[in-house]
Amino acid sequence: AMMELLGEDMVRVNRSGGTTSAKLAVINRLAKAMNGPADELEAAADRFAERMEAGTAALRAFLEWAGATPRAEWPEGAEELLKDFAEAPGDVQSAAVEYQQVLALIDMFAASSRQLRGPVRRVAASLRTIFR
DSSP states (O other), X not given: OHHHHHHHHHHHHHHTTOXXXXXXXXXXXXXXXXXXXXXXXXXXXXXXXXXXXXXXXXXXXXXXXXXXXXXXXXXXXXXXXXXXXXXXXXXXXXXXXXXXXXXXHHHHHHHTOHHHHHHHHHHHHHHHHHXX
């Protein structure tokens, strides 16, 4: 709701031939409005990354086990799981391209205003934490 109001403010300021200071006031409000969500995203990204580290360790252990165990001793479903992991890089690669495009847009947005730079960079850093 806040973003919609700020968007309406910016449209109104632009339509009425608003001054640069009026536009900056809207941008400053946007930057302040982004601070809280940026903090929340940062904390959530850190928690997510911690959980993913545990999952990565489990995957590594599974791969080591699969490499050391004769196939005849594998339980049902182990081979299918390995096939799923082998097919994942293609999906990951296409998602990585889209992710890089999103980061480029975020960086352009951050460059548009000194006031926005801080919260926008924190959002970008959170996304990098999630996808590392």
